[in-house]
Amino acid sequence: MSENCAVPLCLPNNSKWDEQTGEYSRDEDQDRTSLYVIDAALERLRNVKGPVCVVSIAGPCRKGKSYILSKVFDQGEVFPLGHELDPETMGIWMWIVPEKFQDSSGQEFTVVLLDSEGIDAVSGEGSDDHCIFTLTILLASVLIYNSAGVPTRTDLDGLEYIMKLSQRIQIHSGGQTAGAVEGSADDQKIFHKTFPSFVWLLRDVVLALPKGCHNIKDYFLTRVFKTSSGSKTDKAKMVAESILSYFPGFDAFKLPPPSSDPDVVLNLNRDEVQDDINKSFLRGVDELKSSLRSKLAPKHSFNEGEFVTGEALATMVTSYVTALNTPGTVPNVQNAWDVFVSTKCTQAKAAATESYDKTMDSEMSGKLPCERDDVRKAQLTALDMALKLFEEETFGISSSNIEKYLNDLTAYMENGLNCWQERNTRLTKESCHQLLLGLKRQHLDPVLTQLRGKDGAQMSFAEIMACYSSIEQGFKSEAIGAEDVCAQVFLDFHPELQAEMEKHMEHLQQLKDFDENLAYEKEAKAQELEQRKRVEEEKARLEEERRMKEREMELLKAKQEEEKRRLEEQMRSAMEAQREQMQNMMRANMDELQRERQHVADQNKTMKDAMEGMQRSLNERNGQITNLQRQIQEIANRPPPPPPARKKKRCVVM
């Protein structure tokens, strides 16, 4: 299919168009019962961004509609022309003018040309539903009604289908039809907002205007549309009133015949006949061109301040064709627009939320956990892009119509922000916990290993406290994510760490106590040994002393025995000597004997005293020996000295 050719926008059900070849064909055997929309045309329309101005042409068959529509927009032969008597164009064909236009306010828009089949083409097939004509009016911004010659009032009778528009179009969803020609001024306003301006183009006009008519429009208004008839059934009058009531603007234009030569007329688009075309015709075309250009403006929707975009037009076509195909239903302008608004806003919202999600995903990719402000910045970027997209996509739709969707979108994005913040909070928590575990591993574990080791008690409490400080400092410098969450995690972790630290401190305290007890026991044992040694020594000393005393006692006993023996010997010798002396005295002198006897008695007494003294001494010594034995016994029975009293130290962790 050539890109330089028009495409059908909708076709009768008995017609076919091949998108690949651009070939059009008609099944003569099939009855025409409905219309269908061509997707390729809708696709082209949807690609038109911004507002459109639709220029449609309608009118009887074979009157040069296709030719003039492309000619006045300098588009070459985009619409196929028929050179036979049979109608050429069926359905509605569409061509989008590549050139961009601007209205007086600078608003850019795209002109869409709609070439429709001849009004009487369908009648020729036995149908009078005029669906195509109705559709053409509904879609157009400017309607060119093309007919040959200057119509008379009688000709107006044949335009009854314009009157019938009242039954074929519904303006409001409430059920009001466009029919009330006699309706209120308000109704008229609504029709004017919805209907295109009407340009009646007269072809092959050779006759001059009557006197008093400045132009053909004057002629229409003063001669054709003017009626003196008071009859309410005057069709011509009703058609004229319908045209002036429904359409917001009326204009008329006439063109002379392009040539008197049939060959030229039949081949108007061929290069070789261009010089043979009547100059007056070409001048007329130029005048029509500029006149039409002045009428071009973005198509307004049913609602105030809303523009119809290419996409909106595509939706409206579909809605209108569906209604036209449904028996008992007529196209409803408000419904069609509402369908578009709701479809478009729903799509725009979906596109905007998708854009938001994508932007957030890419903005936050690899950044979580992060500071809350980073999430907010990403949110602003995503929100900005999403809103911009939503705005672009809903171009032409009034703010009151998009409000609900915009609120939904805003709520979605607010919820999105909350979700991202929650996700950031969760990841911040996880990251902080991991960091704390790592810091504990790094700073506390080596100390704990040492604490559990054999020299655990050698550790100081300060070393454990230093671990806590290192963990805290490490956390403060390395923690990433939402600051408040980081602070909260540390705050939550603090008592846990504190409890753990205290547990370790307590353990250390126990170790230290144990170590102190051990030292004390060692000392006590040493003291006990010392004491025992002292006792042994004392015992040995006392034993020695006892032995010495015993030896001394033995010596005393021996000496006493010796003394006793000596005294007994001395006593026996003295007794012997006394007995001898006595015998001598008895023999010599009794007196002398007596003195002698006295002397011996004295001596005996002295001896006896000495013996008694010796006996006392012996008794005294025996008492000493008994005392010594008692002492020895006491020494042997003496208990070991008691161990010294212990003292405990405690360290309190603050």
Ligand SMILES: Nc1nc2c(ncn2[C@@H]2O[C@H](COP(=O)(O)OP(=O)(O)OP(=O)(O)O)[C@@H](O)[C@H]2O)c(=O)[nH]1
């Ligand atoms: N007499 C006359 N013929 C014209 C004029 N403009 C075009 N033609 C010729 O009329 C024939 C039909 O032209 P189209 O443009 O196909 O006419 P149409 O109204 O689109 O025809 P349908 O689509 O069949 O209704 C062609 O041979 C044209 O060259 C004109 O102003 N006057």
Ligand SMILES: [Mg+2]
């Ligand atoms: Mg045509």
